[in-house]
Amino acid sequence: MRWMWIDRIVELVPGEKLVAIKHISLAEEHLHDHFPATVARKPTPIMPMSLIVEGMAQTAGVLVGHAEGFKQKVVLAKVAKADLTREALPGCTLRYTATIEQFTPVGASTKGVVELIEPARPDQGAQPAEVIGTIDLLFSHLDNNMSGARYPEENFVFSESFKTLMETSGIAADF
Amino acid sequence: MERSEIFDKVRDLLVDALAVDDDEVTPEATLIGDLGAESIDILDISFKLEQEFGFKIAQGELFPEGVTKDPDYVQDGKVTDKGLELLKQRVPHFNLAALEADPSVANVAKIFTVDALVTFCEQKLQTA
Structure with a gap:
């Protein structure tokens, strides 16, 4: 599944809130490059924070798109705020909670909370979910953009990948 | 609300939306030229104004x-x-x-x- 940074939608309140999770796997190739071993350092696989922002953008983007039946081309226009305080390692789960703050024909603003769920390890028990950051975003409805630019008719934003995500999450994707 | 109070709120909101220093936000400063706002920032500013002051702004009303x-x-x-x-x-x-x-x-x-x-x-x- 190309460029999907959430694995499942676990909660959806249409037009209000969407919760999604992403399991971080050591099999993900980018973790081998982020960061590889150097003379001074062992391999250090850490989920890139830029991709955590993308995970939130997909979570919030689906919420905003769902609000109008995926008729709008919803694109991330601005990362208003991204504040992450802790690294996310393989074996952990990220839980993204996005809520719509404002919604207009031109676009939407969303608030987001990122939690880290850390399972047990031999040296410690499972940890309670911990809030590790907040990510606030601004989305544009592309066909109502303020510059007046025109785009193709087809909704190229909500592709097959998003339909698969919704269907495997038990949500009808008849758009 | 006094104009000076409105200015203070607008300044804080522009500092947040455009990542500029508060001393850059003078009454004469232009949003697009001096403060570096892009078209999407106008939407952001519009949302922030609605939240701060509690009024609604129609599309194209602000700019x-x-x-x-x-x-x-x-x-x-x-x-x-x-x-x-x-x-x-x-x-x-x-x-x-x-x-x-x-x-x-x-x-x-x-x-x-x-x-x-x-x-x-x-x-x-x-x-x-």
Whole structure:
């Protein structure tokens, strides 16, 4: 599944809130490059924070798109705020909670909370979910953009990948 | 609400939206030229104004859209009299004197100052 940074939608309140999770796997190739071993350092696989922002953008983007039946081309226009305080390692789960703050024909603003769920390890028990950051975003409805630019008719934003995500999450994707 | 209080709120909101220092936000500063705002920032600012002051802003109410691309309103790189008249009606919070003196289309962005934004809020609050 190309460029999907959430694995499942676990909660959806249409037009209000969407919760999604992403399991971080050591099999993900980018973790081998982020960061590889150097003379001074062992391999250090850490989920890139830029991709955590993308995970939130997909979570919030689906919420905003769902609000109008995926008729709008919803694109991330601005990362208003991204504040992450802790690294996310393989074996952990990220839980993204996005809520719509404002919604207009031109676009939407969303608030987001990122939690880290850390399972047990031999040296410690499972940890309670911990809030590790907040990510606030601004989305544009592309066909109502303020510059007046025109785009193709087809909704190229909500592709097959998003339909698969919704269907495997038990949500009808008849758009 | 006093104009100075509106200015303080607008300044804080612009510092947040545009990642500028508060001393850059002077009444004369232009949003697009001096403070580096892009079109999406106008939407962000619009959302933040609605939240801060509790009024609603319709599309194109804060900053005119499409005027500079319409041949009725812009000819040979200059805003026409018809275009100026439309701007006066659509965005009464702007001081158009500079644009009337030199109607180059490049000057349209220069009328969108922090002061104009404060006037916009003042007018919205009076009619709310």
